[in-house]
Amino acid sequence: MSNKEKHWEKTKGLMILTLIIWFVAGYLIFMFGSSLNNASFLGYPLAYYMCAQGSIIIFVALIFWSANKQEKIDEEFGFTERGEDD
């Protein structure tokens, strides 16, 4: 496998992992909304909390995490851009 192909394999892996977490936070937990609401977080019913704040915070953290992870992958295969980008 060439360098490019290996890089793409790892990128794909990260994409799939990211989307699995996304699926859990965005869909899976809400399939059990009514039982989730019996638990609580910060005093809020859990299902209410998850759609009011919880899942949204998870999404933000997930994108930051995944962007950092991708940068590591890019560095590993020598595809980093040099320059004044951030």
Add this chain to the structure above:
Amino acid sequence: MFKGKFVDNLPKIYGTYTGGFLVFIILMAIAEQAGMTAKTIGILFVAFTVCIYAIIGYLSRTVQVDAYYVAGRQVPTVFNGMATAADWMSGASFVAMAGGIYFGGYTYMAFLVGWTGGYVLVASLLAPYLRKFGCYTVPDFIGTRYGGNLARFCAVAVLSLASFTYVTAQINATGTIASRALGIPFELGVWVGLVSILLCSMLGGMRAVTWTQVAQYIVLIIAYLIPIFWMSNKNGFGVFPHLMLADEVARLGELEAQFGLVKNTAADIKSMGVPGGLKSIALPHSGVPEGGMAAWKFISLALCMMVGTASLPHILMRYFTTPSIRAARKSVAWSLFFIAILYTSAPMLATLSKLQLMDPTLATGIIGKDISAVMAIDWVQAWTAQKQAFIADFNQDGILQLNEWFMRGDVVVLSTPEVAGLPYVISGLVAAGGMAAAMSTADGLILAIANALSHDIYYKIIDPKADVRKRLLVARSLLIVIGAAGAYIASMRITSILGAVAWAFDFAMSGLFFPLILGVWWKRATREGAIAGMIAGLASGTAYLIYVYPKFMGNPAWLGIDHLRFGIIGASVCLVVMVVVSLMTKEPDSATKKMVDEVRVPSGKTILGKQH
């Protein structure tokens, strides 16, 4: 001033601007104490902020194609995040979202999850690759990846349909706010709104829109948060409402049980003459409806909004403006961060405004009180006079029950400062915030349509030899034409016929989602497949919408897929057709495959680099 050094000075410039805006708010508060009328304060708030945007728009004027279409590709991540957040959060997010939660509770909050989760798709599937491609518009990617004018044309058609559905609602919102704040008729307010919108984008295109959107984000977030913190602290609910409203949410549950959640029948509503569009609270605030169907409705709505987010061109094109590919990725994260600040606050605002009306132990509570006493309250009189609120004493006991109090969703946010007894300066601030939210989204949408038509249709298809001056002239003329068309439709007040903002997401996902992601992630996708997919997806989605929407054919929804969710049908058909046709047609040539390989490498020159 706007070259080279400008980008380095951004934190300082916007820091000063934020400070200046806060000083302005304080000055207005002092003026209010000194006896300035509420009306003057409202006018000053809207006029002052709009003038600032216009000045930014003028200073960002440009005669360069790169600056006009992609802001010169030098917008730093955090600022692009703010601009995207303003681009994203429409008048509807600002004004209607808390109102939606107020009436719909948990059920409505599927929108919150849907309108944020889409950014995960944008970040991992699209943004970095489109940035690497180096295109000016979304159809530019489709046209180059698949080749040929027909593919490009189809993409422009989907883009225009989705964005135009959205933009009329935004112009409508600017008109509503302008007319209320300036005291002019709605029809005139719409045109005032349009002029303000065009002042921001006409001269500088994407560059001007970027820098005004950052300014608009700052105004709208300040305007959203101040009332929430103020109300929460004033009533002693908690210093930091986001973490401390658990008791209030529980209290709402008690009050719902005490007053009872009654769904009024259509006949009752009609017999009492409740004005159209007004609703009463009939759904639990934090309670989850039982059953698989309810869960599916929640999830399917979130799915449509997420996939739609990842297909809406005015959002995707914001990531063309970053200096690099890794900046594009980070920028998506920052966008969602800035969006989340408002979205996680909306449920808190809904909780506060609901509680202060429903709790009879609070001075502001009206439910459970004598109707004659409620009718004597100033803000009740003002909003009922405008047919934005209504009292219908169904059981004729002279006491206001929960199901007897009607309000328009938009009014929840706009009236909350008055209801809470906050000074008028807060209402003026909220009006300025709503205006900023609606203007920034309208600007992004109008620019997306005008750029697609001027770049993809005029320059790429009609006249590839046009010089820069002519291209920008066409782009600017189209901006005016599209804005005027949107304002004209908005001024006819037929937006209720045009349907919900959610439709824009469904249209976009029906036609664009799979052609975009398969263009990057599946080399075997062919031109014929993409064209067939776009046409079939859009046609089937639209056909299903007509089939199911109550005002058209009104057939029963299949599997709970109603008119808010028709994108599920469209996108599924698009995927199947695109895969089948791609596999039946000849593989893409090696040049195309090489191009896709190149897109996947996050370094080096952009694909389109020199072709513009």
